[in-house]
Amino acid sequence: MTSTNQTFDVAVIGGGLVGKAAALALTQGGLRVALLAQPCAPLPAGAVFDARVYAFSRSSHALFERLRVWQAVDAARLTPVYDMRVFGDAAAELHFSAYQASVAQLAWIAESSLVERAFDAALHFQPNLTWIDSRAQTLDVMPDAAVIGLANGRTIEADLAVGADGAHSWVRAQIGSKVERRDYRQTGVVANFRAERPHGECAYQWFREGEIVALLPLPDQHVSLVWSAQTEHADELLKLDPEQLAAEVERVTQRLHGTLECVTPARGFPLALQTVDRLVAPRVALVGDAAHLIHPLAGQGVNLGLRDVTALVDVIAQKEAFRDLGDLVLLRRYERGRREDIQKLVIATDGLQRLFSVPGTFARALRNTGMAFVGAQPLVKRWLVASALG
Template sequence: MSDFNSIFDASVVGGGIVGKTAALALARTGLRVALLARAPAPLPANAAACDGRVYAVSGGTQRLLERLRVWQALDRARLSPVYDMRVYGDAHAELHFSAFQAAVPELAWIVESSLLEGALDTALGFHPSVEILNASAQKLRVSSDMAALELEDGAPLKARLVVGADGAHSWVRAQSGIPCTQREYGQTALTAQFQAEQPHREAAYQWFRNGEIIALLPLPENKVSLVWSAHTPHARALRALDVPSFAAAVEQGSERRLGALQCLSPVRGFALALCKASRLIAPRVALVGDAAHVIHPLAGQGLNLGVRDVAALARTVAAREPFRDPGDPVLLRRYERSRRADIQLLMAATDGLYRLFSWSGAVPRGVRNAGFKLVNAMPRIKRWLASYSVHAPV
């Protein structure tokens, strides 16, 4: 860093997609930003061509990335729109969501993690107001007018605002004394990429079976990305299979909707839990993304929820009165209030759906099937559900 005695307007802790987006969004409001982001380990040579980690990017997230000049830099050949989504429940119950019926250009875009992170890195490298530090912090001290981070080499980093974007096990959240309520789902999300035999036609598919959820998301060149939220013992058994046997298990779980599947990437696993910070703010601190909330991936909205945090924080900072600095407690309370309803709604919806489909027995099965039929019979509700994240304010 060029000047350890200077005071940054904001320091973002966390080098993931949400943290990098936060650094760019805050810099765009005119702030001088320090981004603490450990350099990632080198990826295998073929990782860019076969990334099993993908995100369903909503229209709102796309709009923010466009304003940050990131979306335009993505390789369009590696993006896949989602025009339809088909959800299957018990006894062949089915829901169909259509971008055409919802009057939106697409329901989402499926974007590989490595592609999005590369575009963010490029944008950050060209932004004169962002200083990237390949370092981590070990202490956080807060006074009335600033926060001081002590880096691992003992160097101080001072900022008016510290943004915690450092994930579900957030160091910033812990240092700020913000409690987090957590409940393990007892599930592991398995991810991998496949070549499909049958065309996916830019449709996403999801199956709710025996308390587990299998999703196949479209990618270019008729590839698909798997997210299988499996009970953890079952997930361990699936990961122990050889590649052809694992592909066969996915084919069976997806009712061979896309025919034979050829596995193209390593199978990764992520433990699933519900996590909610009791507050989004502390003196001179704001939490965004997984540091503030972690939801079940069944709706594919975790990243979009975090990006909406970033957009709200940047919007609040940009609209501040001239006499308020970016870490002013009044601004932080405005940010927290602006995010409360959206976070509560999505957390309740995803957790409620998980609970509904995890219950076994005839009565829960009847409730689920009745719900599918009710939603299918109400076009306005279907349109709202299909377009919620597309039109969510960012």
């Protein structure tokens, strides 16, 4: 390496759960890691829950335990999902059960910031990790290192740069990875509510008129809303006051949870499908939303990104002693290993979104006939559960 301010084995550019998981896994693997990110901000004063909630699959749970982070998360704020009920746009219903699938739970529901703060605490105890509170401005790939120029005027070098900087990834742009993006013309509206009736550790999802409404269980008889709404409708929902929004959610869910009280302000984020033509380049690898973006209807976006982390860390751990961390031959093993998983979820989520967006009586009948068929096939249901568990 050439002489610069600081040198590392890996530089992780971007925070969030996926970037911090990558940084922690790599530094626990004995590497010197720079993390270009900031610690998670605390919840606003008086806030009961973080509005952004994730359903973590078995594969994510396994990674968190492997990194010894799950044990540090406040168990009182975690909710297991033992059942999931999915309703079509008629009378059709699918029921997925952890008991029938012979698993402990289908997923764990947790606030994004809750888990991210556990990562922050773990990262601060890693002697081989350096937090860098400055934005990357330049990325130059040299024969012996990736050289990263920072906004504060300093420069760092690393054998490998990991882009974990989200859907509009700066790192991805630097390596010229081409993006295919299709806007769903939908917005994900999220908010949390206190429910009158117990949720019974069951997640619910409704497909209705091209939109998808999900209620996920939270502790202490609370539920989390994820409403994938047409953009114009989402704008209307986001303008409602908390009482009006609660009343509208009660209406579309047929008061399944009784009276709802909104406890976090509603937020919205645009929904899109996004794929890239390559996940790696010499000395660079992409993970998480920088590598793919899918519809949230199956709640698998963050789990897909965390499986990127697991795959990258495993490839690095198994590399030959003579091979450099930034060797393109090594990084292509990671890329090949991730293609099938990413493609399967892209096809599944995009296909379901398209299917339930088609208007008309015939399309509705076809959808509900298909749901009824799947509901009557235990082996198919078990395969679907296994796929979702990762």
